[in-house]
């Protein structure tokens with residue numbers, strides 16, 4: 319049985335003080351309840367340290383939104399996996415569509431980042447998903463398959479990997495894939511993984527859905543057989559909404 323995983327991707331939102339406040343509210347609302355779901359929050363780089371302190375004694379994971387693929391050196395503006403590890407991050411998101419769309423990420427650079435994070439002993443959430451044009455052109459499956467195959471190139475062991483299917487047309491738009499639409503893509507991703515790594519790995523791999531997940535649609539989405547939690551943008555910026563989504567998974 320795959321344990322669900324819900325992660326709040328704060329993107330470029332929240333100052334240090336605001337992040338501390340939001341993380342504290344999340345911890346408080348989660349309380350002592352036993353929730354059968356892995357939970358993470360992904361603040362922007364400058365906010366990781368302080369949010370890390372707020373969550374350090376609990377079960378909520380600290381997640382980074384990206385990393386670089388070199389150990390260190392002359393890469394102005396970049397952040398290494400060792401730096402993220404030293405802040406207490408346990409997961410790193412790679413290949414978010416906003417990185418692909420605005421910052422020139424390709425399947426190859428996503429693969430380099432993913433390999434670096436795994437080599438550092440961290441876990442990775444690799445995002446994949448098609449644009450509206452690609453969906454309307456009927457090539458969703460081939461786009462997502464090549465993102466999976468190229469993103470996971472040279473990786474033998476999937477135990478540190480989570481995938482997040484985020485249709486670009488559903489991100490921040492209020493348009494959610496229907497549970498059936500999302501599950502169909504998740505099933506095709508799982509089939510690709512079965513083909514690459516075999517049945518056991520395909521059964522174990524967790525695939526999150528992301529794209530306008532809200533408290534009102536989370537239960538339906540998370541009850542689909544191939545959806546193992548969510549990567550949450552806008553709704554993760556409000557403690558009430560984020561915790562309601564976590565509870566929908568747990």
Ligand code: 13P
Pocket residue numbers: 327414484488489490491492528529530531549550551552553
């Ligand atoms: P929204 O939940 O705001 O649509 O964002 C989804 C996302 O991109 C999470 O990484």
